[in-house]
Structure formats: structure tokens, C-alpha cells
Amino acid sequence: MDVKGSWNEYQANRGYNLYSRTITILLGVVSIVTGVICLAWVIYSHLDGHMDFNACPLLIISGILVIVYSKRPPRYAVTITAMTLALIVFFKMVSALDTRSLTNLLVMSLYTVAMMIAAVSYFLGNRHNAWRITILVALHGALCVANIAFVLYLNTPWTELWTRCPEDIASLAFCLVFIYYLMQPAVKEDSINKLMKTGVSTLESVAVSRPSVYITEASLKEMLGQTISTWKFYKEGPLVSEGRSEIIDKKQVFECSSKVWRGENFIRVSFDRDVRDRTFGNGFEIRYITYADEALGRFVYLYGREGFFIKLRVVSEEEKVEEDEIETESYDEVDVR
Amino acid sequence: MINGEDVSKFLLMLSRHSTKILSKAMALLMLFYSVTSIYLQLNYNLYGGDLIVIAFGATTILALITLFTKKVDVFRLVGIFAMMLAIQRFYVKFAAFSWDASNFVIVVNIIFMGMAANMGITGASFLVGKVIRRTSMMISSTTMALYEFFCLEYLPHPVVIDEAWIYTACMLCLIGMYLCIIGLMDMDSVRFSTKIAKYSKILESYRNEHQYDRGAAVSHEVARALVDRKSPLWKPGKGGPVEAEMHFVLEGYSTKAKVTVQKWYDDNRLFFTVQDEPGSILFAKRFAVDTIQMMDNKVRLVGKDGTDATLWVRD
Numbered sequence: 001m002d003v004k005g006s007w008n009e010y011q012a013n014r015g016y017n018l019y020s021r022t023i024t025i026l027l028g029v030v031s032i033v034t035g036v037i038c039l040a041w042v043i044y045s046h047l048d049g050h051m052d053f054n055a056c057p058l059l060i061i062s063g064i065l066v067i068v069y070s071k072r073p074p075r076y077a078v079t080i081t082a083m084t085l086a087l088i089v090f091f092k093m094v095s096a097l098d099t100r101s102l103t104n105l106l107v108m109s110l111y112t113v114a115m116m117i118a119a120v121s122y123f124l125g126n127r128h129n130a131w132r133i134t135i136l137v138a139l140h141g142a143l144c145v146a147n148i149a150f151v152l153y154l155n156t157p158w159t160e161l162w163t164r165c166p167e168d169i170a171s172l173a174f175c176l177v178f179i180y181y182l183m184q185p186a187v188k189e190d191s192i193n194k195l196m197k198t199g200v201s202t203l204e205s206v207a208v209s210r211p212s213v214y215i216t217e218a219s220l221k222e223m224l225g226q227t228i229s230t231w232k233f234y235k236e237g238p239l240v241s242e243g244r245s246e247i248i249d250k251k252q253v254f255e256c257s258s259k260v261w262r263g264e265n266f267i268r269v270s271f272d273r274d275v276r277d278r279t280f281g282n283g284f285e286i287r288y289i290t291y292a293d294e295a296l297g298r299f300v301y302l303y304g305r306e307g308f309f310i311k312l313r314v315v316s317e318e319e320k321v322e323e324d325e326i327e328t329e330s331y332d333e334v335d336v337r
Numbered sequence: 338m339i340n341g342e343d344v345s346k347f348l349l350m351l352s353r354h355s356t357k358i359l360s361k362a363m364a365l366l367m368l369f370y371s372v373t374s375i376y377l378q379l380n381y382n383l384y385g386g387d388l389i390v391i392a393f394g395a396t397t398i399l400a401l402i403t404l405f406t407k408k409v410d411v412f413r414l415v416g417i418f419a420m421m422l423a424i425q426r427f428y429v430k431f432a433a434f435s436w437d438a439s440n441f442v443i444v445v446n447i448i449f450m451g452m453a454a455n456m457g458i459t460g461a462s463f464l465v466g467k468v469i470r471r472t473s474m475m476i477s478s479t480t481m482a483l484y485e486f487f488c489l490e491y492l493p494h495p496v497v498i499d500e501a502w503i504y505t506a507c508m509l510c511l512i513g514m515y516l517c518i519i520g521l522m523d524m525d526s527v528r529f530s531t532k533i534a535k536y537s538k539i540l541e542s543y544r545n546e547h548q549y550d551r552g553a554a555v556s557h558e559v560a561r562a563l564v565d566r567k568s569p570l571w572k573p574g575k576g577g578p579v580e581a582e583m584h585f586v587l588e589g590y591s592t593k594a595k596v597t598v599q600k601w602y603d604d605n606r607l608f609f610t611v612q613d614e615p616g617s618i619l620f621a622k623r624f625a626v627d628t629i630q631m632m633d634n635k636v637r638l639v640g641k642d643g644t645d646a647t648l649w650v651r652d
Contacts, residue, residue: 103486192534280644283641
């Protein structure tokens with residue numbers, strides 16, 4: 001699959017595909033590399049007996065686990081990595097018991113507990129914790145930046161930065177990749193504004209249609225089975241045949257599926273507005289058809305049962321082109337304003 | 338030996354009761370902070386005026402009430418605590434002008450008085466049950482906590498105080514209270530109480546019932562149970578017209594719904610009821626499925642009422 005194809009699939013399904021898996025694997029690789037660098041630094045600095053020495057392999061193990069579980073839902077990678085970060089801070093706290101102030105130790109222990117709670121809660125489905133974990137990881141990253149800035153403040157040349165604080169540079173890279181991962185749509189919780197937007201979009205797709213909705217003559221013929229270029233015929237099963245058509249509502253379309261069921265001699269139509277999410281489907285049956293020329297144009301009336309009917313403006317291909325141009329202009333006007 | 342499962346259970350318990358724990362922690366810290374502050378003021382005149390003792394007295398009583406009351410209204414609690422904290426911080430920073438009037442300190446104190454005022458106004462709106470400016474309050478609290486942390490870590494303690502540990506404990510309580518305020522502001526009960534959040538929650542429920550995102554999937558077991566119409570997932574009906582019933586969760590990346598499927602006697606259709614959350618059902622998305630097709634890793638539900646839904650089958 002090409003990159004564009006995988007990106008499109010990602011956009012469509014917001015889930016387990018090449019792109020998201022690549023980012024998950026990247027997170028795992030960065031964890032392993034950071035772990036190796038930190039471990040090498042600890043050994044080089046002769047801190048083998050130090051508690052920090054125990055913290056570094058955790059990153060390597062968590063990186064391997066993240067790669068192994070990269071096909072699983074994102075909560076596995078998030079929980080493993082967040083727990084690892086919490087444990088690393090915990091080890092650092094234990095190793096600094098004699099040297100750090102009480103305030104510092106309290107803040108570190110609070111950080112550990114908060115990160116662990118957020119990780120467990122995220123694993124169990126509360127996606128708001130992605131934001132909490134992001135803030136905690138950002139705090140860790142800010143601390144790395146502060147350390148690097150301090151080393152620079154001591155008149156260390158840029159060229160020597162890598163040899164003076166490799167641990168902080170690697171940890172900062174790890175934090176940035178983890179934050180990027182946490183910001184993925186499939187990982188983070190939708191913001192309240194986004195929930196509002198998608199909610200309104202649902203309401204629109206399920207319950208609202210504009211009076212300007214129209215169907216082209218060619219599409220109407222497909223819907224009614226008068227032309228059968230999109231129709232499929234089945235020898236078995238409850239469906240005899242099925243065809244595709246579309247109703248146009250400004251820049252969106254309603255994808256329609258006309259079906260003839262075995263034992264019935266009329267068409268049933270399902271329709272679903274082509275938006276980000278899918279509905280379970282709405283439909284009507286066509287028992288009787290009439291056409292009427294009215295002031296606003298030519299309309300088709302599709303009658304069902306018990307007073308139900310659908311009224312659609314029918315346009316030719318030429319009229320459709322004009323409609324599209326008018327709509328584009330009106331959209332442009334809105335954009336300009 | 339530490340058992341991983343027990344630790345997870347403990348963390349989960351903390352997560353579930355986080356609002357209550359934060360409220361009680363806030364009250365406990367407020368109690369300790371108020372009592373030590375009264376002590377420091379009366380003995381060392383730390384805040385530069387005995388008037389502040391009245392405010393600390395009020396918070397002591399409030400903290401005691403919160404600690405010993407079983408049912409606590411989170412909004413009002415947050416509101417009262419935020420207001421009291423704001424009044425105290427405003428007074429402390431205002432009083433600080435009298436003993437250090439350098440330009441830098443004046444600017445810093447004015448900024449912190451502004452933050453305290455913001456916290457007070459937000460707290461007042463919480464008191465009347467209106468959640469506003471949650472984010473600005475969280476930012477103010479974070480800044481104030483970082484400032485206090487910086488003062489405690491890097492600046493020398495006020496020279497007037499002999500018992501330094503009391504001052505340290507007092508400041509730690511203050512930092513703890515700011516952290517509790519930040520935590521309480523981030524709890525679901527507060528987060529979803531702003532006007533726009535309430536509307537979006539209603540819309541989200543509607544969305545969960547009527548739509549599923551393109552990545553929404555069911556387990557292989559559920560898919561097979563739907564296609565075969567027999568599986569341990571199907572339970573006998575609870576009487577009436579229902580022959581059998583099964584439940585599953587339809588989960589996407591941003592939508593999640595509880596689905597009840599019923600088989601009725603003398604009817605070949607499957608009746609689906611989709612609801613946002615488990616519990617009573619009045620309004621819900623209901624549809625009938627006449628046939629279910631299994632295609633590779635997808636399952637398609639088709640009904641004569643217009644139902645046409647395609648769901649992923651996950652590994």
C-alpha cells in the first residue's frame with residue numbers, strides 16, 4: 001500500500017493501519033534507543049550501582065513490548081510507555097533520597113502516582129487521560145530542556161552538548177515522540193468543540209435535509225432500476241438485486257442503495273449521507289412514482305405506504321453542472337467573508 | 338511481595354474515587370494550612386496583619402465541615418475553596434507591599450493578585466453552580482503552585498520564623514491545595530458542566546445512538562453469533578415475545594454504544610436497539626435486520642426498513 005493510500009485509510013478508519021502502526025513502532029524504537037543511550041551513559045559515568053542503572057533497561061523492555069503489541073489498540077502502547085516513565089521517575093526518586101529536598105521528593109512521588117493512575121485509567125477506557133499523560137510527559141520534557149539549558153548556561157559549547165548531557169537529549173526526543181503519539185486522533189480524546197461539531201454533523205446527517213437537495217436524471221434511473229449499470233443480481237440469498245445511486249445535497253451526497261428483495265416486486269431504498277461517520281441506514285420503499293413540473297423545477301414523487309412520500313428535484317446533467325457552479329460561488333462568497 | 342494485580346486494582350480504585358479523594362485531600366490540606374497559618378501569624382506576624390486570621394478561621398471551619406460531611410457538592414466546594422484561597426492569596430500579596438516595595442516584587446505581586454482575583458471570580462461563579470473559565474483557573478493555579486514551589490526550593494525562608502519546618506509544611510499544603518484545585522477542575526463532573534460541554538454531551542449521546550465511526554468493530558465471536566443466530570452469547574428471552582437476546586458493545590475510535598439484539602418468536606428478523614449508556618431505555622435507535630452478510634473482515638446488516646450498516650470484525 002502506498003503512503004497516500006494508507007493515509008486515506010487512516011483518515012477513513014482512524015485506526016489500526018500502516019500509518020498508526022508506523023508511529024507505534026517509532027515510539028518503541030525511540031524507547032529502546034533512549035534506554036540504550038541512558039544505560040551507556042550510566043555505565044560510562046560509573047553509576048552502575050546506582051538506582052538509575054535499573055531504570056534504563058525498563059525503557060528498552062517497554063520499547064520491545066510496544067513493538068510486539070503494535071498491532072493491538074493504542075491503549076497498550078500508551079499504558080506500557082506511561083507506566084515505564086512513572087517507574088523511571090520512581091527509581092530516580094529512590095536513588096535521590098539522600099540528596100534531594102523533601103519538596104522535590106514529594107513532587108516526584110506525586111508525579112509517579114498521577115502517571116500510574118492516568119495510565120491504568122486510560123487502559124480501562126477513559127481517553128481523557130491521554131491529555132493528563134501528555135501534560136505529565138511535557139513536564140518531564142521541560143525538565144530535560146531545563147537541564148540542557150543549564151549545561152549551556154555553564155558556557156558549554158553546542159558541539160559538546162551531546163557528550164555532556166546525552167541522557168537529557170535522548171529523553172527529550174523520547175518525550176516528543178510520545179507526545180506526538182498521544183496527539184493522534186485514535187489515541188487522544190476528542191475536544192469538547194470537536195464533540196460538538198461531530199454531534200451537530202450527526203444531527204444533520206440523520207435529521208436534516210435542505211430543500212435544494214436534488215437527484216440527477218441518470219441517478220434517478222439507476223435508483224428506479226430503469227438503467228442497470230450499477231446493479232448486481234444475486235442467484236441466492238434474500239436479495240434479488242441491488243443498485244447504487246446518489247442524491248446530492250450541496251457538497252455532500254446521500255449514497256443510496258436500491259434493493260429488490262426475494263418475493264417482492266417493488267424497490268426499497270436505503271440512504272446514508274456520506275460524512276465522516278456512518279449511520280445504521282434510513283430507508284423508504286417505492287410503491288408509486290409521479291413527476292410534476294413546478295415553479296422551482298421538475299420534481300419526482302416517490303410514494304411508499306401509509307402516507308409516506310419523498311419529493312426530489314430532478315436535474316439533467318447540464319443543470320447539475322450549473323448547480324455546482326452556483327454552489328461553488330456561494331461557498332467562495334462565504335469563505336471570503 | 339507486591340502483586341501487580343493488586344496495585345492495578347488500587348490505582349483503579351483511586352481513579353474511580355478521584356473526585357472524593359481530591360475533595361477530602363483539599364479539605365485536609367486546607368485545615369492544616371489554615372491552622373499553621375494562624376499559628377505563624379499570631380506568633381511571627383508572617384502575613385503582616387491579624388485580619389487574615391478571620392479568613393483562615395473561616396477556612397478551618399469549612400475544611401472541618403467538608404471532612405465530616407458524607408455528601409459533598411463538588412461545584413460549591415471548589416467554589417468556596419477557590420474563593421477562600423483567592424482572598425487569602427490576594428491579602429498576602431497585598432500585605433507584602435508593606436515590607437518589600439522593590440519594583441520587581443511589586444510587579445510580581447500585582448500579577449499574582451490578578452491571578453488570585455481571577456480565581457476568586459471563577460470560584461464565585463462555581464458557588465452559584467455555573468462553571469466558567471475552567472482553563473484559566475487551571476493555568477492560574479499551575480502558575481501559583483510553580484511559584485510557591487520555586488520560592489520554597491530556591492529562596493531562603495523568612496528570617497522571622499524560627500520553626501522552619503512549620504513554614505515548609507505550610508507551603509507544601511499550599512502547593513498541595515493548588516494541585517487539588519487543578520485535579521478537581523479536570524474531573525468529569527466539572528469538565529462536562531460548562532454550557533458548551535453539556536450541549537456536546539447531549540449531542541455525543543445522540544451520535545453514539547445513531548452513528549458509528551468508520552472504524553467501529555465487533556469481535557469475531559459477536560459477528561459469528563449474529564450470522565449463525567446461535568452462540569453462547571445468545572441468552573433465552575425474559576418472557577413475552579422475546580425468544581433470545583444478546584448484548585454487545587459496538588466500539589469505534591470515537592463512538593461507543595451498547596447494542597441489544599433480540600429474536601422474537603415467529604419472526605425471522607433480528608431487532609437491534611442501540612443506546613448510548615447501559616440502563617433504562619426510552620429513546621434509542623431501533624432497527625430490524627432481515628439478513629446479515631459476512632464479507633472477509635466485515636459484517637453487513639441489511640434490513641427492509643432501510644437498514645444498511647457495515648461493521649468491521651476485529652481480530
